[in-house]
Amino acid sequence: MENEKDSLILSGEETFNVLLNIKDLPSIPKIMLEVQALLRSESHNTVKLASIVGKDHGLTTKILMVANSPLYGLQRKVSSLEFAIMLLGVNEVSNIVTALSLAETMKMNDIYGLNFMSFWKHSMLVGTAAKDIAKRLGFFDLSGDAFVGGMLHDLGIQLTARYFKNQFEKIMESVEKDGLNFKAAEEKYLGLTHQEIGGFISRRWNLPPHLINSLMFHHNPYGAMDSPIVPYIVHIADCMTQKFKIADVHWDEGLEFDKSIINVLKFESEEKFNEFVDDYQSRFEETANAIKF
Structure with a gap:
């Protein structure tokens, strides 16, 4: 039993080597890249951002949950993605998309x-x-x-x-x-x-x-x-x-x-x-x- 436990012990170098050789390490989420590309363009607006984000219903639900949380500080309830973008602004919603989409890439059982x-x-x-x-x-x-x-x-x-x-x-x-x-x-x-x-x-x-x-x-x-x-x-x-x-x-x-x-x-x-x-x-x-x- 002790040998089994010892076999699980890795040095820091061994751990980093495992990380460096992981083949399926998550990449930047596509939706995050799309939102960032939109922000870099001169034509970004509420409608275009809502169109990109709205394709992901799970992400949309989480954005509304964050926007409506007491600590987030909005003075009124937000019931739609478009309204959230209008109140928060494109950059603010982009921050939420960044955080939620990156966290989602690591989702597991x-x-x-x-x-x-x-x-x-x-x-x-x-x-x-x-x-x-x-x-x-x-x-x-x-x-x-x-x-x-x-x-x-x-x-x-x-x-x-x-x-x-x-x-x-x-x-x-x-x-x-x-x-x-x-x-x-x-x-x-x-x-x-x-x-x-x-x-x-x-x-x-x-x-x-x-x-x-x-x-x-x-x-x-x-x-x-x-x-x-x-x-x-x-x-x-x-x-x-x-x-x-x-x-x-x-x-x-x-x-x-x-x-x-x-x-x-x-x-x-x-x-x-x-x-x-x-x-x-x-x-x-x-x-x-x-x-x-």
Whole structure:
């Protein structure tokens, strides 16, 4: 039995070699490429965007769900894709399409330790919260990126569960039965963590630096030396799910707010930051209840 367990242990180098040789690694979704091409053209408008996105009924439903969530901040209910685009704007809807379509490429059946619907709820909650946090802190131009970064921050978990299923199950077993923390269990069986694996897929997709950093440093945002603001915002939203125990996940157990947040995001004091965080609890509850599949 011990030999079987040892055979599942990979070094970080071995894990990266497996990733590099995966033949069916998801590529950028076609609908995302179509939307990006439309944005680059001089003739992009609501009707054309609705025509592209409307072909995917599942994506349309999720866009409306996101737009109507309490944390997303719209003052009126959105009942159609066209109305959502009119209220949010083409760029905003493009951000939602980017996040949802990339996340959808990694969709898979539940396995031990990973319920896909719970994963989705966590991702959506972190994404919508990150967008709202960015706006409240005055980073209006980064709010769309914060949403995408929040939605995608745990893609490394999906990648691990999909391509390292046996190791993932051993990681979960070590956490639940042996009391190992998730990061230590990841490093034991993979030689690295889901943050580094998320960084791999985000670089493979040529995502911009602030999004790569959101996947690589959402647990330790101080590591994002360049483009740190979005990773810090995603980190706050991620920690909130753990603090409030709302749509929280195994791999975030023990996750705490990084102390450098106060200086980097220019809060007056730790007390002011704590007040800022506590103000989100009721909206987290409302948003989590509104996310239905």
